[in-house]
Amino acid sequence: MLSTRTPLPFRFAALLLAAALFGPALPAHADDGAEGAEESPGFAARLEQGVDQFFGEWIVGPLATVFFYDVVFWDDPPAHGDRPEGAIEVPTPTRTEAGWILHQVNGAADASALEGIVGGDAAAAIVAARPEDGFEDFGAIRAVEGVGDWEAKLLVTHAGAMKVPFVVLWLVLGALFFTFRYGFPNIRALGHAVQVTRGVYDDEESEGEVSHFQALSSALSATVGLGNIAGVAVAVGMGGPGAVFWMVVAAFFGMCSKFSECTLGQLYRQTDAKGHVSGGPMRYLAAGLEEMGMKPFGKVLSVAFALMCIGGSLGGGNMFQANQSGAQISQVVPLFEGSAGRLVYGLVLAIFVGAVIIGGIKRIGKVAGLIVPVMCGVYVLAGFGVLFSNLGEIGPAFGKIFGEAFSPDAVAGGFFGVLMIGFQRAAFSNEAGVGSASIAHSAASTDEPVREGIVALLEPFIDTIIVCTMTGLVVVITGAYQSGQEGVEMTSTAFNTVIPGFEYVLSFAVVMFAFSTMISWSYYGERCWTFLFGTGSSMIYKVIFLIFSVLGAIIELGNVITFSDLMILGMAFPNILGMYFLSGKVKRAFDDYWKRLKSGEMQPRTAVAKAEAAEG
Numbered sequence: 085m086l087s088t089r090t091p092l093p094f095r096f097a098a099l100l101l102a103a104a105l106f107g108p109a110l111p112a113h114a115d116d117g118a119e120g121a122e123e124s125p126g127f128a129a130r131l132e133q134g135v136d137q138f139f140g141e142w143i144v145g146p147l148a149t150v151f152f153y154d155v156v157f158w159d160d161p162p163a164h165g166d167r168p169e170g171a172i173e174v175p176t177p178t179r180t181e182a183g184w185i186l187h188q189v190n191g192a193a194d195a196s197a198l199e200g201i202v203g204g205d206a207a208a209a210i211v212a213a214r215p216e217d218g219f220e221d222f223g224a225i226r227a228v229e230g231v232g233d234w235e236a237k238l239l240v241t242h243a244g245a246m247k248v249p250f251v252v253l254w255l256v257l258g259a260l261f262f263t264f265r266y267g268f269p270n271i272r273a274l275g276h277a278v279q280v281t282r283g284v285y286d287d288e289e290s291e292g293e294v295s296h297f298q299a300l301s302s303a304l305s306a307t308v309g310l311g312n313i314a315g316v317a318v319a320v321g322m323g324g325p326g327a328v329f330w331m332v333v334a335a336f337f338g339m340c341s342k343f344s345e346c347t348l349g350q351l352y353r354q355t356d357a358k359g360h361v362s363g364g365p366m367r368y369l370a371a372g373l374e375e376m377g378m379k380p381f382g383k384v385l386s387v388a389f390a391l392m393c394i395g396g397s398l399g400g401g402n403m404f405q406a407n408q409s410g411a412q413i414s415q416v417v418p419l420f421e422g423s424a425g426r427l428v429y430g431l432v433l434a435i436f437v438g439a440v441i442i443g444g445i446k447r448i449g450k451v452a453g454l455i456v457p458v459m460c461g462v463y464v465l466a467g468f469g470v471l472f473s474n475l476g477e478i479g480p481a482f483g484k485i486f487g488e489a490f491s492p493d494a495v496a497g498g499f500f501g502v503l504m505i506g507f508q509r510a511a512f513s514n515e516a517g518v519g520s521a522s523i524a525h526s527a528a529s530t531d532e533p534v535r536e537g538i539v540a541l542l543e544p545f546i547d548t549i550i551v552c553t554m555t556g557l558v559v560v561i562t563g564a565y566q567s568g569q570e571g572v573e574m575t576s577t578a579f580n581t582v583i584p585g586f587e588y589v590l591s592f593a594v595v596m597f598a599f600s601t602m603i604s605w606s607y608y609g610e611r612c613w614t615f616l617f618g619t620g621s622s623m624i625y626k627v628i629f630l631i632f633s634v635l636g637a638i639i640e641l642g643n644v645i646t647f648s649d650l651m652i653l654g655m656a657f658p659n660i661l662g663m664y665f666l667s668g669k670v671k672r673a674f675d676d677y678w679k680r681l682k683s684g685e686m687q688p689r690t691a692v693a694k695a696e697a698a699e700g
Contacts, residue, residue, distance in 0.1 A: 161241040164203035172233035181243035182222050183322040190218030202235040251653045252508045255517045258660040259337035262344045270339035273538045284688045296539045298449030299528035303521040305452040305600035307547050316555040317574035319509035320565040326488030328556030330506025335548030338516030339541045347537030349522030363526025365519035366390040366615045369662040385658035390612035396652035401605025403636030409598035410637045416591045430637025434630045441606040448603050455600045467554035473582045477561045514544040519659035523608045534677035
């Protein structure tokens with residue numbers, strides 16, 4: 085029996101699991117009558133709906149209002165009630181604007197999502213008339229009865245407005261600041277990062293739990309996944325081929341955010357009596373700002389980060405992955421179809437995840453070090469297969485990407501629209517500035533904190549500049565971005581043009597990427613959990629995490645998972661704010677390291693071994 089001393093998250097997880105597994109067997113309300121009892125939802129369904137509604141109304145809504153508040157630079161679009169007198173002239177939308185309109189209209193869960201743009205009546209008419217596969221073009225939306233010239237113009241005006249969610253602007257500005265503050269380490273240290281990752285500078289006596297390569301693989305396993313497969317397709321579908329260019333630019337600057345947070349993670353990491361390393365924003369925000377005389381401020385930021393990281397690890401890093409991978413694999417493996425099949429999948433997934441995470445970061449690093457290179461290799465090789473089959477189209481594809489990145493069509497709606505779409509998808513893909521990666525990199529074996537920060541430079545480079553660019557090239561060369569599809573469907577269609585049956589490979593890739601994401605996020609959440617509740621409670625968190633893995637596969641809690649996604653993005657607020665104050669320390673550490681490296685004071689392991697042999 086659960087007592088009042090049982091940790092609240094554990095009680096909540098146990099309640100949800102019991103409801104999901106046994107709720108359907110419970111009787112309906114006694115006063116519903118025989119007929120009503122057959123039709124009314126069971127206890128589990130009512131609990132699920134209640135929890136989802138609570139999160140949506142009281143938590144997700146207010147948080148989304150802040151995090152995704154659109155910062156409008158110009159062309160603030162008019163409201164539906166501001167209709168002018170006289171005839172309305174509807175402008176022809178650019179491709180970027182048309183892509184944005186189709187994405188908003190076809191992706192709207194209900195009429196309320198469009199009501200703020202075209203008004204309640206037109207929004208209801210659009211959703212009611214929307215085909216199962218979505219509208220194919222802007223003309224089909226205009227033809228809907230109830231959508232007049234004013235509503236059509238509002239759609240185009242909103243699409244052309246120069247606006248960006250506040251959280252994306254926060255991430256981009258932070259990346260730009262760190263790039264110039266540290267003097268472009270993303271260019272100067274890129275070659276050195278490859279050498280360090282290869283183990284050229286490894287020292288077996290250095291403090292830590294995993295190698296540079298394993299730390300990089302663990303961090304990459306949390307970011308390489310659906311964002312690379314589906315996110316790029318969404319960006320190209322909305323913004324055209326030019327969005328790929330701006331994703332690469334955003335990743336280029338994001339490399340310095342990763343460098344900053346992972347260097348700080350090493351500088352302020354702690355090792356317990358058992359030799360387990362703990363580092364990350366929750367550590368350096370508290371300790372670093374305390375050194376600067378801002379202890380209360382640092383404590384608030386560190387606790388806020390830890391709480392959001394735990395929430396993000398259980399939802400976006402766990403439940404969402406189990407849910408989406410289960411939906412994908414059930415399409416090709418009949419065993420996992422239906423409610424019972426999803427339960428089986430959830431249990432199997434939890435067993436495999438548990439077998440890894442119980443062993444801690446060392447086992448996570450070993451597994452991630454195997455999965456990530458293999459899956460990235462398979463995906464990139466398949467991409468090369470498509471490119472080689474369309475060699476004559478590679479040049480024109482790059483021409484489209486570069487040309488449409490600087491499209492002169494409507495400076496606000498064209499050029500800046502494509503730029504912001506690319507920046508937004510890149511920020512969501514590589515999570516540079518969120519701070520999660522520094523938790524994994526803190527465990528790397530090294531006596532040089534800056535060295536691990538330099539290794540972390542490779543994350544956005546691999547995640548976005550290589551893998552995302554490959555996806556972008558494939559969907560552009562094959563013309564799949566003009567198919568009207570979105571996300572995984574567009575990517576699958578693109579690969580299927582050259583590799584028939586690739587949807588099976590893609591399903592396997594989604595499952596493996598989801599698995600690797602889950603094991604890495606379990607470590608992030610566990611480190612933040614022990615920061616708040618002590619190392620002795622580590623196993624409690626791991627059990628909770630596995631329970632939520634099963635729940636994620638069998639129930640649909642849309643707003644709960646959306647809340648978790650907001651937590652992941654929300655981690656960027658305390659992290660980047662704290663890194664701004666600590667940037668001077670990172671700058672001094674990097675300058676000192678680079679000076680010693682260039683002077684020859686730090687030699688590769690092979691050079692040291694040769695020198696020792698010569699002396700002997």
